[in-house]
Amino acid sequence: MQTQAPKIIVVMGPTASGKSGVAIKLAQKFNGEIISADSRQVYKGLDIGSGKVDGVWSMEHGAFVSENVLHHLIDVAEPMEDYNISHFKKDAEKIIGEIIGRGKIPIICGGTNFWIDSITNNTIIPEVAPDELLRSMLRSKTTEELFEELRRLDPERAKNIDAKNPVRLIRAIEICKALGKVPKLSVVSCKLSVKKYDFLQIGIKTEREELNAKIQKRLNERFDEGMIQEVESLQKNGVTYEWLERIGLEYRWISRFLQDKVGLDEMKKLLYFDIIHFAKRQMTWLKRNKDIIWLDKYEDIEKEVKNFL
Known part of the structure; x- marks a missing residue:
């Protein structure tokens, strides 16, 4: 039985x-x-x-x-x-x-x-130890450059990776360098x-229209709750802008604002559009399932x- x-x-x-x-x-x-x-x-x-x-x-x-x-x-x-x-x-x-x-x-x-x-x-997740020297070299590249490097090393992995996520791209390149390519993460x-x-x-x-409205409403609420202050506090406590940039979305754009790379209104607008594009990429992934x-x-x-x- x-x-x-x-x-x-x-x-x-x-x-x-x-x-x-x-x-x-x-x-x-x-x-x-x-x-x-x-x-x-x-x-x-x-x-x-x-x-x-x-x-x-x-x-x-x-x-x-x-x-x-x-x-x-x-x-x-x-x-x-x-x-x-x-x-x-x-x-x-x-x-x-x-x-x-x-x-x-x-x-x-x-x-x-x-x-x-x-x-x-x-x-099965490939067991590849972090290569800090390689990572530090890759972090100097743009997401576009990282994606092109991954596409050269492993075209198959490049087809289904989040091309805007530097953390994912760097890890994939790291695995490629160690194993020759990213093994297919298929069922055991x-x-x-x-x-x-x-x-x-x-x-x-x-x-989609309802989701976009929810994204805007939630974003406004988070700013009201002190999201900028949260990122300021993280940075003052030793968290680097470089790491916050890699974490993406809210942490990336607020970090850029705090470094005077973008104005407040522009930051909020670009962040909103970035989240919308992120939601679209999530749906593209989910629709395959x-x-x-x-x-x-x-x-x-x-x-x-x-x-x-």
């Missing part, structure tokens, strides 16, 4: 679509814990700009707590510390086992889709009669989850 695979819920969608709110409601309804899949929310101090939910760190649970729901992999790294997909996959798999062991439902939620895919597809090649986990992948469906069920109403999402569980 086959043992039923443990069930995991995944909540995905473009930035500002309301993923976190949906995940919290589901966790409250179905006795779940959330695993954050966000490459910026792992860092302490990157709060407003990364869109962390309101909450506090619990020493008792070793996790971030918001609305009485445990959120894992938030505030687990110091700024400028190397925390990449390899760290995420290892940590997330350990936490998934612990959540299931407590008789609860793991809910993966976030906007770093590359990281989520590493769990849902059970991909063993045909098992029993799969490890059973995933329900939910996508938050939002029309045919396992995602796209829903726009929470009631329908809850019903889908209830049937799944």
Whole structure:
């Protein structure tokens, strides 16, 4: 008799679509814990700009707590510390086992889709140690130059990478230099009669005009909450402008403003358009995943989850 695979819920969608709110409601309804899949929310101090939910760190649970729901992999790294997909996959798999062991439902939620895919597809991550000398040389290049170098080294990887993300580009080039090319991050090649986990992948469906309005509203709120001051504080506490530039979006544009490279109004406008383009790239990535069920109403999402569980 086959043992039923443990069930995991995944909540995905473009930035500002309301993923976190949906995940919290589901966790409250179905006795779940959330695993954050966000490459910026792992860092302490990157709060407003990364869109962390309101909450506090619990020493008792070793996790971030918001609305009485445990959120894992938030505030687990110091700024400028190397925390990449390899760290995420290892940590997330350990936490998934612990959540299931407590008789609860793991809910993966976030906007770093590359990281989520590493769990849902059970991909093998190449073990290539960071090459700080190479990284320092590559950081002097523009994103366009980095992308061209990657395309020369590995045209296949260049086809599906985020061409605007210098962190991803540098890591891909680093792997190419070490292994000759970026190995395909495909499903572990063993045909098992029993799969490890059973995933329900939910996508938050939002029309483009509505999403753009949400992005603008959220951006205004973040400025009102002190996002510029947050970046100022990070820089005063030793976080370099170079690192903030690589983290991207809010941290990149506010850093440029603080260095007098762009005016306030211009910075806000360019940041808004940058986030819109980021959302489009997220959707391009997500549309390749045919396992995602796209829903726009929470009631329908809850019903889908209830049937799944």
